[in-house]
Structures are given as structure tokens and as C-alpha cells.
Amino acid sequence: MKTTSRIYTALVFIFLFAPIAILLVFSFNESKSLSVFGGFSIKWYRELLHDEATLESVRNTLLLAVSAMVISTVMGTAAAVGIQKLRSKWLRTALSTATDIPMTNPDIITGISLMLMFVFVGRLFGLANSLSFWTMLIAHVTFCLPYVILQVLPRLRQMDPSLPEAAQDLGCPPLRAFFKVVLPEIRPGIVTGAIMAFTLSLDDFVISYFTSGAGFQTLPVRIYNMTKKTVTPKMYALATIIFFVILALLLISNLTDQNKKKPNQ
Amino acid sequence: MTGSGKMRRVVLAPYSLWALLFILVPLCFVAYYAFTDNSFAFTFDNILRFFTATSEVEGKQVYTYLLIFWRSLKLAVISTVICFLLGYPLAYFMARSSERRQKVMMTLIMIPMWMNFLIRTYAWMTILQDTGILNSALSAIGIGKLHIIGTESAVVIGMVYDYLPYMVLPIYSVMAKMDVKLLEAARDLGCNGMGVLKRVILPLSLPGVLSGVTMVLIPSVSTFYISQKLGNGKFFLIGDAIEGQYVANNLHFAAAMAFILMVILLVVMALMKRFTNKRVYGGGDSF
Numbered sequence: 001m002k003t004t005s006r007i008y009t010a011l012v013f014i015f016l017f018a019p020i021a022i023l024l025v026f027s028f029n030e031s032k033s034l035s036v037f038g039g040f041s042i043k044w045y046r047e048l049l050h051d052e053a054t055l056e057s058v059r060n061t062l063l064l065a066v067s068a069m070v071i072s073t074v075m076g077t078a079a080a081v082g083i084q085k086l087r088s089k090w091l092r093t094a095l096s097t098a099t100d101i102p103m104t105n106p107d108i109i110t111g112i113s114l115m116l117m118f119v120f121v122g123r124l125f126g127l128a129n130s131l132s133f134w135t136m137l138i139a140h141v142t143f144c145l146p147y148v149i150l151q152v153l154p155r156l157r158q159m160d161p162s163l164p165e166a167a168q169d170l171g172c173p174p175l176r177a178f179f180k181v182v183l184p185e186i187r188p189g190i191v192t193g194a195i196m197a198f199t200l201s202l203d204d205f206v207i208s209y210f211t212s213g214a215g216f217q218t219l220p221v222r223i224y225n226m227t228k229k230t231v232t233p234k235m236y237a238l239a240t241i242i243f244f245v246i247l248a249l250l251l252i253s254n255l256t257d258q259n260k261k262k263p264n265q
Numbered sequence: 266m267t268g269s270g271k272m273r274r275v276v277l278a279p280y281s282l283w284a285l286l287f288i289l290v291p292l293c294f295v296a297y298y299a300f301t302d303n304s305f306a307f308t309f310d311n312i313l314r315f316f317t318a319t320s321e322v323e324g325k326q327v328y329t330y331l332l333i334f335w336r337s338l339k340l341a342v343i344s345t346v347i348c349f350l351l352g353y354p355l356a357y358f359m360a361r362s363s364e365r366r367q368k369v370m371m372t373l374i375m376i377p378m379w380m381n382f383l384i385r386t387y388a389w390m391t392i393l394q395d396t397g398i399l400n401s402a403l404s405a406i407g408i409g410k411l412h413i414i415g416t417e418s419a420v421v422i423g424m425v426y427d428y429l430p431y432m433v434l435p436i437y438s439v440m441a442k443m444d445v446k447l448l449e450a451a452r453d454l455g456c457n458g459m460g461v462l463k464r465v466i467l468p469l470s471l472p473g474v475l476s477g478v479t480m481v482l483i484p485s486v487s488t489f490y491i492s493q494k495l496g497n498g499k500f501f502l503i504g505d506a507i508e509g510q511y512v513a514n515n516l517h518f519a520a521a522m523a524f525i526l527m528v529i530l531l532v533v534m535a536l537m538k539r540f541t542n543k544r545v546y547g548g549g550d551s552f
Binding site: 005008009012013015016017018019020022023026034035075076078079081082083085086095098099101102104105106107108109110112113114115116117119120138139141142145149174175199203205210219220223224227231235236238239242243246247250254 | 272273274276277278279280281283284285287288289290291292294295297298351354355358359361368370372373374375376377378379380381382383384385387388389391392394396397398401426429430479483484486487489490494504507508511516519520523526527530534
């Protein structure tokens with residue numbers, strides 16, 4: 001039984017990593033082919049470093065992801081606090097339904113719906129092209145918000161409600177009580193929500209595709225446009241770099257986790 | 266306290282306004298575009314076109330968009346079933362292994378999710394090509410070539426590959442919390458392996474399975490990149506059709522198809538909730 005399960009697990013992981021292994025290998029291909037290996041070379045990495053448009057799209061992606069993360073984390077945390085205190089059942093159901101929509105609707109519908117509104121409103125103001133960094137930012141904040149709220153809300157529920165009350169009884173003004181007492185209690189939820197928002201924004205293609213204009217491209221949209229034409233191993237070089245960045249981040253976060261745990265044991 | 270009442274309104278106002286402006290109003294725009302023509306006059310034409318437009322495929326007259334929709338639904342359901350069959354045992358084995366191993370496997374499952382899915386899908390294209398790596402390997406061991414790229418199977422492989430983690434993670438998180446004593450108790454009371462699976466593990470993991478099914482079904486029914494790359498453009502899915510109309514700047518027909526897809530998915534989700542209500546969802550809101 002144990003061996004069967006191990007073999008099965010290994011096979012599924014081989015399936016999951018096969019394309020990744022392939023793009024790692026072919027990013028070092030001397031020739032232009034993506035299926036025949038013609039010798040080792042790092043020329044595609046060198047070419048990538050000189051591809052201004054791709055580097056620009058990486059900067060755009062990071063700028064957008066950080067902005068979307070900050071806005072959705074602040075607004076989402078505030079919203080969670082408000083929802084937690086909400087007594088009106090009607091408003092609670094309405095907000096809950098609205099929050100569910102971006103998570104259950106297919107991305108293509110979220111993207112199309114925002115795009116239609118932007119185009120319509122843009123036309124009212126006489127703009128020929130209304131899609132820009134700002135429309136993308138609105139779209140990204142919109143699909144990140146529900147994840148932040150649903151991460152923070154359970155933390156607020158677990159918190160002892162008498163804590164902020166006690167702080168206020170002892171003379172702490174409400175806002176200060178929030179920052180001194182409530183915020184530390186719900187911090188893990190906020191951090192997870194912020195990380196989720198950041199990675200969702202970083203990786204989003206479909207919604208970005210429909211809400212991006214010609215002037216502002218993110219990396220996934222740029223990759224989409226690149227794969228429309230013939231693809232060189234340059235794109236694999238890019239993917240390889242992303243892979244190692246993710247791996248490094250995961251290793252760092254695992255190591256810091258272990259260091260945190262050790263003193264307690 | 267009036268003070269806290271005011272504060273509640275202040276902290277909730279930005280999100281309420283945001284949800285109204287950027288979640289609900291855009292959906293109204295989908296309906297508005299779906300039921301109007303280019304000069305924004307009311308019409309049913311876009312919706313009717315979806316249900317009645319025909320074209321010739323291999324000498325036969327077929328309903329163009331109904332066929333596309335049927336194909337999307339079929340491939341999405343097949344992919345979801347395969348994801349479940351592949352992912353369920355994996356989630357079970359993960360939940361039963363040592364804590365250290367669980368952590369490693371979780372990380373391994375999440376790495377592909379964080380890598381751009383366009384590039385990974387593109388890599389599958391080079392694997393499955395007629396002159397690709399899989400066929401070179403197959404002919405090297407004497408099996409001969411398989412024609413996969415451009416078929417419905419290739420699209421299903423791509424969907425299963427891209428969305429398998431979304432099936433595994435929710436099932437795993439439910440199974441990891443499952444009380445091992447329940448399984449032991451079932452065995453002690455004379456239940457055999459299959460019985461434990463059918464009567465204890467499966468019912469307890471149902472919430473995870475349902476959220477896994479939704480998380481795989483919805484993106485696969487609406488994808489357009491996977492079918493463009495692995496289906497060679499021949500296997501148009503509803504996502505391709507919507508994207509194609511968007512590119513051609515036929516926003517009203519694109520909106521009509523998005524509207525129809527949304528309504529159908531809403532009905533499907535409502536039915537799924539109804540069938541499993543109370544026992545799984547507890548019948549409450551997500552808040």
C-alpha cells in the first residue's frame with residue numbers, strides 16, 4: 001500500500017513538473033528549436049536582458065501588483081471590520097453576495113464586464129481609448145478584495161470582542177484601540193490576504209487582457225502577445241528565471257518559519 | 266453607542282461603494298450590451314444569434330454557437346472528472362503522510378500555480394506536437410507516433426494539467442483536518458477498506474470535493490488560451506468565441522455570449538448548492 005501510494009504520488013508530480021523541466025532545459029538551447037536540443041548556451045538569457053519591452057512589462061506587473069495589494073488590503077480589512085459589526089441582515093446578505101461574484105464568476109466575464117463599463121464611460125467622456133493603468137488597477141483591486149476580506153473576517157471572529165471594549169473602558173479612543181488591540185490580533189489574516197492579493201495580481205492574465213490598453217502591458221499580457229507569433233527559447237529563459245525566484249522565495253519563507261519555531265520547542 | 270455606529274459606516278462605505286461600482290454595475294453593462302445593437306437600441310438579435318446561427322461543418326449544417334457551447338461543457342466536465350479521479354487519491358495520500366512530507370508536497374503543488382500558465386501551456390504544445398518530445402520518446406521505445414496536438418484530448422490534457430492543483434488543494438485541506446479516530450472506529454466496527462472510503466472518507470470530504478469541482482469546472486468551461494494553443498484553433502470553445510468577438514470589436518455579441526454563459530453557470534451553481542445544501546454548506550452565507 002505504502003509503495004503504491006508513493007509511486008502514484010511520484011507519477012502525478014512528474015506530470016505536474018514535466019513541462020517545467022522541459023522549459024528549464026530548452027531555455028539553454030543553442031538553437032532556436034523548442035523540441036530538439038542543439039547544445040548548451042545562455043544566449044537566450046542575454047537576449048532577454050536586452051528585450052526592453054519585456055523588462056518594461058515586468059516593471060509594470062510589479063507596480064500594478066504592489067498597488068493592487070496595498071489598496072485591496074487596506075480597503076478589504078476595513079470592510080471586514082465593518083461587516084463583522086454589521087447588524088442589518090439584509091445588508092450582510094447583499095455584501096456577501098457581491099463579494100462572492102468575482103470569486104465564482106469566470107474571469108472572462110469579470111474581464112468583459114469591466115471592459116464594457118470602461119469603454120462605455122470612456123466614450124461618454126469622448127475618449128477613444130479609455131483602457132490604461134488605472135482601469136487595470138481598478139480591475140485588479142476588484143478581484144483581490146474578496147480574498148482579503150475572507151482572510152481577515154475569520155480572524156476577527158476568533159478574536160475576543162471584550163478586548164477592544166476593555167481598551168476603550170480604560171480610556172483608549174476607538175481608533176487607537178483598533179490599532180493597538182485589534183490589528184495585532186488579526187495581523188496573520190491581513191498578511192495572508194495581502195500575499196494572496198499580490199500573487200493573484202501578479203499571475204492574472206484573463207482579466208488583465210480585457211482591461212489593458214495599448215500603452216500599459218503586464219507580463220502575462222506580453223507573454224500572450226509573444227506566443228501568438230513564433231516563440232523562441234527566450235520566453236523559456238524568462239520562465240526559468242521566474243521559477244528560480246519562486247523557489248528562492250519559498251525556501252526563504254520555509255527557513256524563517258523553522259527559525260521561528262525552534263525557540264519554542 | 267452612536268460613535269461605533271458612525272465608525273462602522275465609515276469603514277464599510279468604501280468597499281460598499283466599490284462593490285456597487287465595480288462588481289454590480291459592470292454586470293448590468295453586460296446585460297445592457299447583450300440586449301442592444303451598435304446604436305444602443307434594444308434588440309434580441311444578439312441572443313437569438315447565439316441560439317440560431319448555423320454554419321457548415323464537414324458538409325453538415327450545424328448550430329455554430331450551440332455546438333461550441335456543448336463542446337466547452339463536454340470538455341470541461343471530462344477535465345473535471347479526470348482532475349477528481351487523479352486528485353482525490355493524491356490529496357488522500359498527502360493528508361496521510363508525515364508532516365514534513367506534507368509541507369514539501371504542498372510546496373510542490375503550489376510551484377506550478379505560481380508560474381505563468383501561458384508558458385506552461387505553451388510547453389505542453391511542444392511536448393505534444395507530432396514532432397515533439399513525447400512522440401520522439403514513443404517512437405524511440407517502438408510504440409510509434411500518436412497524433413495528439415489539435416485534438417480534443419490535447420485540450421483536455423491542458424485543462425487537467427492547469428487546474429489539477431485547484432482540485433487537490435481544497436480536498437487536501439478538508440482531509441488533513443479529518444479525525445483519524447473516525448477511520449479507526451469504522452474499521453474497528455468491521456468496515457472494510459472500501460466501506461471506510463464510501464461511508465466515512467467520501468462523505469466527510471464532500472465540501473472539499475465540491476469546492477474543487479467548482480474551481481476546476483469554471484475556469485475550464487471559460488478558457489480560451491488552452492484551446493487556442495493545444496486545439497489548433499479547430500476546437501473552438503465558448504471562451505474563444507467571446508475573445509474572438511472582443512478582438513473583432515463586436516462587443517454586443519461578446520456581451521450576449523458572456524451573459525448566456527453567466528446565466529447558465531448561475532443555474533448550475535444553484536442546482537449544485539441545492540443538491541448538497543445544509544449538509545455541506547450549512548445553508549449560510551460566506552460571511
